[in-house]
Amino acid sequence: MNKVLTAEAMLDQIPDGASITIGGSSLSRKPMALVRALARSGRKDLTLIVNVGGPEVDLLLGLGVVSKVIYAFVGFEVMGLAPNFRRARQGQIVEFEEWTEYTVMAGLDAAIKRVPFLPTRSGLATDVLKVNHAFRTMTDPFTGQQLVAVPAIHPDFALIHVNYADERGNGVILGDGHIDVLCAKAAKTTFMSCERLVHADELQRFGRDVQILRIHTQGVAEMPWGAHPTGCAPEYRADLKHLEEYMAAANDPAKWAVYQDSMVFVEHGQYLDRIGGREHLVSRLHV
Amino acid sequence: MEYSLDELMIATMAHQLKGEFLVSSVTAFGALAALVAQKTHAPELAVLATPESGMEVTPLPTLTLGQFLTDVQRGIPLTMEEIFDAIFCDLFRIWINPAQIDQFGNVNISSIGPWEKPKVALVGSRGIPEDTSHLSQIFYYILHHNTRSVVSQVDFRSGAGNGAERDQYLGRSGAPSLLVTDLGVFDFSGPGGSMAVVTLHPGVSPDEVRERTGFDLQVTDIIPHTTPPTAQELEIIRTADPLEVRKLELLAGEEASEKFVTIYERERQALHVAWPARGRH
Numbered sequence: 001m002n003k004v005l006t007a008e009a010m011l012d013q014i015p016d017g018a019s020i021t022i023g024g025s026s027l028s029r030k031p032m033a034l035v036r037a038l039a040r041s042g043r044k045d046l047t048l049i050v051n052v053g054g055p056e057v058d059l060l061l062g063l064g065v066v067s068k069v070i071y072a073f074v075g076f077e078v079m080g081l082a083p084n085f086r087r088a089r090q091g092q093i094v095e096f097e098e099w100t101e102y103t104v105m106a107g108l109d110a111a112i113k114r115v116p117f118l119p120t121r122s123g124l125a126t127d128v129l130k131v132n133h134a135f136r137t138m139t140d141p142f143t144g145q146q147l148v149a150v151p152a153i154h155p156d157f158a159l160i161h162v163n164y165a166d167e168r169g170n171g172v173i174l175g176d177g178h179i180d181v182l183c184a185k186a187a188k189t190t191f192m193s194c195e196r197l198v199h200a201d202e203l204q205r206f207g208r209d210v211q212i213l214r215i216h217t218q219g220v221a222e223m224p225w226g227a228h229p230t231g232c233a234p235e236y237r238a239d240l241k242h243l244e245e246y247m248a249a250a251n252d253p254a255k256w257a258v259y260q261d262s263m264v265f266v267e268h269g270q271y272l273d274r275i276g277g278r279e280h281l282v283s284r285l286h287v
Numbered sequence: 288m289e290y291s292l293d294e295l296m297i298a299t300m301a302h303q304l305k306g307e308f309l310v311s312s313v314t315a316f317g318a319l320a321a322l323v324a325q326k327t328h329a330p331e332l333a334v335l336a337t338p339e340s341g342m343e344v345t346p347l348p349t350l351t352l353g354q355f356l357t358d359v360q361r362g363i364p365l366t367m368e369e370i371f372d373a374i375f376c377d378l379f380r381i382w383i384n385p386a387q388i389d390q391f392g393n394v395n396i397s398s399i400g401p402w403e404k405p406k407v408a409l410v411g412s413r414g415i416p417e418d419t420s421h422l423s424q425i426f427y428y429i430l431h432h433n434t435r436s437v438v439s440q441v442d443f444r445s446g447a448g449n450g451a452e453r454d455q456y457l458g459r460s461g462a463p464s465l466l467v468t469d470l471g472v473f474d475f476s477g478p479g480g481s482m483a484v485v486t487l488h489p490g491v492s493p494d495e496v497r498e499r500t501g502f503d504l505q506v507t508d509i510i511p512h513t514t515p516p517t518a519q520e521l522e523i524i525r526t527a528d529p530l531e532v533r534k535l536e537l538l539a540g541e542e543a544s545e546k547f548v549t550i551y552e553r554e555r556q557a558l559h560v561a562w563p564a565r566g567r568h
Contacts, residue, residue, distance in 0.1 A: 025339075028354065052413065075410035078350050078547075082410075089398075089408030098397065101414035102371045123416040124456040125447035131402045146456050175354040176340045177366050233354035240350060240551055287355045287555055 003169045005219040007037035007268065010191040013219075014038070014157055017067075019047040021108070021153070021187055023160035023180035024230060026054040026077045027238040029173075031161035033226035033268045034193050038159070039063045040265045049155050050074070051104045051179045055230060055243065058082040061094065062250055063264065068095040070134075070153065072104050079243050083250035098132055105179055107153035108186035117149040124148060158187035161227045162212060163235065165194035165220045166203040171212030175233030184216040193223040195232060223268055225281060236285040242275060288518045292469055293533045295488060296428065297524055298323060298516035299467050300382055303426055307331040308380045309365075309373045313338045315348035315532040316428060317382040322346050323523050332380075340365045347561055348532035349554040350547070359562040374414075375421050377460075382426045383415060384536075387441045390481045390502045392463025393448030394419075394427060395441040402443050412445035419446040419453075419461030430536055432468035432499050439502035449480025469537075470496050472513055477505070486513040530557055 014020070020038075024030035035056045038046075045067045048057055053074040060066050062084035074085045088094050099107070106118040119138065123129050124146065129137065136149040160180045162171035171192050173180060184190040192212060197220070203210060229246065231238035249259035262274055272278060293316070300320035304310060305328060312318035312335050322345065325332040336344045341357030342365055349356075357364060373379040385394035386409055396415065400406030418425055425446070429436050447453045447461055462480070466473040471487040484506050487496065493506040516524075524533070530550045538546060 027351070071411055073411040073413040081408070086408045090405050092404060098402070098411050100412055100416040101367075102374075102417045105367060105371070121420040121457070121460075124420050125444075125450075125453040125461075126412070126416045126419065127397075127402065127444040128412050128416055131443075175358070176337055176364070178339070179367055231351055231354075234358040237351040237355070237555070240547075287352065287558070 002167045003214070003217060003220050004167045004197070005191075005221055007034055007193070007221055007223070010034070010219045010221065011037055011041040011043065013189065014041070014043055016043055017045045018043070018156045019049060019154070020157045020159060021049040021155035021183045022053070022056050023158065023178060023183045024056070024227070025052040025176065025178040026073070026075065027230045027243070028176060029161055029178065029227050029232050030054060030056045030230040031159045031193050031226065032056060032228055032230060033223040033271070034159045034161070034191060034221070035059060036264050036271065037268075039065060049104070049153055051101055054082065055246065058084045058250065059264070061085055061088045062256065063260070066094055068097065070097045070099055070104070072099050072101045076243060076247065079240060079247065083247050097134060098128055100128055103135070103148070103150045104153070105182055106150040108155075108179070108182040110150065110152035111154045111186040112182070115152065117151050119147040119149055121147060153186065155183070155187040156189065158183040158190040160184060160190065160212065161193045161223070161232065163195050163232065164198045164203060164206070165192055165212070166198060166200045167220065168200065169212070169214035169217030169220050170200070170203055170210050171217070171220075172203060172206045172209050173211045174209055177211055181211050184212050189218045190216050191219040191221070192217050193221045193226040195224055195226065195235060197222040225272055225278070226268070228275065228281070234287065236281070237287050239275075239285055288521055290516050290521055292488070293537055294516050294521055294524055295513060296467055296469065297533065298520045299472060299513055300426065300428060301327070301520065303465055304332060304380055305329040307333070308378055309333050309335060309342070309370070311335055311338055311379070311381040312346050312353065313381065314384055314536065315528065316384070316536060318346035318348055319524050319528060319533060320382055322527050323520050326523050327519065335365070336360070336362050339367055339370050346527060347558060348528050349530065349558065350532070350551055352554055352558050355558060359558065359564065371417060374417050377421060377423050379422065380424060380426070381418060382428055383418065383446070384428055384430070385445070387436055387438050388427055388429060388466060389438050389441045389448065390504070391448040391450050392427070392466070392475045392480070392482065393441045393444045394446040395443045397443045397445050399442055415446040420457060422461055423459065424464045425461055426464055427466045429466065429468040432470045434499065434501035437468065437500050449475055470499065471510075484510050486511050488513045489515065530554060
């Protein structure tokens, strides 16, 4: 079955109030082209679920379309704190629920395994248990030991970006995998963008790098440079210059309006032109 | 041989790493400490190129190229499940750089001020709770030892320190082992598992440590000095980090921005000079 869709056709399926888990990790392989399409779609009251979040969470918060964020981390790594995230956290504008890296994975895994929770020792004797009201502590019925019960996370949608995909929805990930496989399996509907659509025969040559299986995907779109301004190993690195401009814009209302108009409310091809065009991107970011 | 503060800290951090463990490379300091250890006293260490992957590679600190290192050196790609399984099995070591650490070794990367209404919202606890719930050794470093970073009590416990709660729920797992700062080396052998001075870096006075610590730290006037890095350790550090990414962590303001731009411009070239071979793909 051919699952090739435009980003717009994918977003037509996402309603207001949807919960969406997003793959990638901080400045690596975030599905930014799909996230920008989501940001300009007019959808609102979204719940975001991320393990290690970065520009994707920050952009959607900056557009005011988010009502809740489940996260273990949101930041710009070497670049510093995420400006819209910081403002929203400090202003208590939306609901934040702090999880941890493994517990986000465990919550998605519980959904996949069709169990209500998974037990872990992670987080014991920390304040995460005090501020995260989704968790419960429980007693191990065998040993009496104290454990944390991590509830299943059931995302309506997953958005991920991969290196190559075929039109049936298999996806190849060549750099670090992050938690994309868990996102794709746990979500009811998974939409995947890729650097390049390839024929099924070519895709199957990648063996175990075919990490996203088509039984979990409902839509695939070819979006070259679709992770920009985050990186997509082993092809291109994160665009720290663009992220610097983004951060400056996010801290100035006038500049932020301009950034939205020129970088978010444009379709992907125009976006690539705005950031200098493909040749320019190759020379600055290709590794 | 002359050395700088970053090199002294990295060599000191390296001395703590031994055995056959996965060692994460989240920061330049952590990556270089792991490399120095692996190339000197701890050849069995499995050093990663990124926070989650690239086993059996030689780290090259950069701003954006960790995963590319895995590719050009044909490192072993790992999954997040493998990383966390190694943590749960206590087969993982990491040098963590928290925003705050307190006298009992609790650490914070989540929030300055109350979590519900932060004065400064930091990044979120990330994987630190996993580390302190499962590892038998945890290492911390702080680059700017002052009364805001080395405090009486952290504003939020991202990672568990010593105290009744950890004894009850975690036993000795995750007990803080050591803290290296720009002033000295500290362990948690004081009363009730509190911080105690092990060594002071050459040129650092007991008074300076007292003044720059946010609680009443006992510092006697006779404290040994931190051992300076050897010529071999310095050579490993300088060869592995030709762009001096390690310096960036200690700089601020204009100087930091200039270095940042230079590193970003030159890092691809440095990668290709060091490993001219094509990657796996």
